[in-house]
Amino acid sequence: xxxxxxxxxxxEECKAIASWLLERVPKRPLVGIVCGSGLGGLADGLKDQxxxxxxxxxxxxxxxxxxxxxxxxxxxxxxxxxxCMQGRFHLYEGYPVQKITQPMRIFKxxxxxxxxxxxxxxxxxxxxKVGDVMIIKDHINMPGFAGINPLTGPNDDRFGVRFxxxxxxxxxxxxxxxxxxxxxxxYTDFVREGVYCVLGGPSFETIAECRMLHRLGADAxxxxxxxxxxxxxxxxxxxxxxxxxxxxxxxxxDSQEKAxxxxxxxxxxxxxxxxxxxxxxxxxxxxxxxxxxx
Ligand SMILES: O=P(O)(O)O[C@@H]1C[C@H](O)[C@@H](CO)O1
Ligand SMILES: Nc1nc2[nH]cnc2c(=O)[nH]1
Numbered sequence: 001x002x003x004x005x006x007x008x009x010x011x012e013e014c015k016a017i018a019s020w021l022l023e024r025v026p027k028r029p030l031v032g033i034v035c036g037s038g039l040g041g042l043a044d045g046l047k048d049q050x051x052x053x054x055x056x057x058x059x060x061x062x063x064x065x066x067x068x069x070x071x072x073x074x075x076x077x078x079x080x081x082x083x084c085m086q087g088r089f090h091l092y093e094g095y096p097v098q099k100i101t102q103p104m105r106i107f108k109x110x111x112x113x114x115x116x117x118x119x120x121x122x123x124x125x126x127x128x129k130v131g132d133v134m135i136i137k138d139h140i141n142m143p144g145f146a147g148i149n150p151l152t153g154p155n156d157d158r159f160g161v162r163f164x165x166x167x168x169x170x171x172x173x174x175x176x177x178x179x180x181x182x183x184x185x186x187y188t189d190f191v192r193e194g195v196y197c198v199l200g201g202p203s204f205e206t207i208a209e210c211r212m213l214h215r216l217g218a219d220a221x222x223x224x225x226x227x228x229x230x231x232x233x234x235x236x237x238x239x240x241x242x243x244x245x246x247x248x249x250x251x252x253x254d255s256q257e258k259a260x261x262x263x264x265x266x267x268x269x270x271x272x273x274x275x276x277x278x279x280x281x282x283x284x285x286x287x288x289x290x291x292x293x294x
Contacts, residue, residue, distance in 0.1 A: 038268025
């Protein structure tokens with residue numbers, strides 16, 4: 001018996017949700033996709049869709065943020081069964097970090113091998129422009145420095161080891177492949193790579209905080225993804241992640257710019273088609289390479 005059983009996010013609870021979903025979909029998904037703010041259109045490319053509102057899935061958390069539809073969409077992309085979260089959960093919504101990452105464990109129990117995550121983020125790297133897409137090569141888990149880590153608590157070996165490695169969190173072959181795809185699609189002008197730093201939100205950063213994060217080595221700052229990545233890696237799924245740079249982090253006291261959620265959603269709209277094309281092409285490529293099977 002694990003002390004967190006009955007918490008709402010332990011192994012048995014995840015298994016029950018996965019079984020409930022599997023009874024209602026024709027195929028186990030191999031790829032799990034998490035859509036960032038304003039990027040929910042990724043699910044539209046799936047054929048033979050079976051869609052669930054989060055509110056209809058027993059014990060699933062609910063989306064509370066504008067730009068996160070709160071739907072789980074199963075479907076097929078070029079023969080590859082996928083599941084797509086249109087809407088994710090954030091620390092600032094008030095959920096425990098174990099609850100916001102529970103969908104990763106449900107993905108695993110559904111049969112997902114590769115997780116692709118997207119997010120909206122502020123650009124700290126001064127070479128980045130609004131509308132750039134950053135392939136995440138590494139992360140800084142700022143809440144983790146204060147003890148907020150989704151693996152805190154008793155470890156359940158059925159998911160993974162007590163002390164998982166994170167130096168290989170972001171799959172290097174998928175990063176390489178994404179650069180190749182970006183080049184073929186003519187996207188190299190706006191596809192970058194870098195380090196994503198997560199903060200708790202919901203307030204955006206001060207100028208001093210942005211300057212500090214930049215000096216620490218972060219290229220982009222956001223409020224999500226890292227916790228999901230930690231849990232996905234803990235249970236052995238391969239991870240690829242992208243940030244859409246929706247705004248430039250304000251680093252200068254003379255600047256009149258102010259970060260706001262409307263700009264974040266608007267940039268998502270403007271770049272979403274290309275971001276979706278990049279992700280869909282990448283998934284299609286994965287299909288043709290058996291090395292990617294676990
Ligand atoms: O879910 P993501 O990380 O894309 O959402 C970002 C962070 C905040 O939730 C919101 C701020 O505009 O967008
Ligand atoms: N923390 C944070 N999250 C974001 N999401 C989109 N833009 C930003 C930003 O500037 N800061």
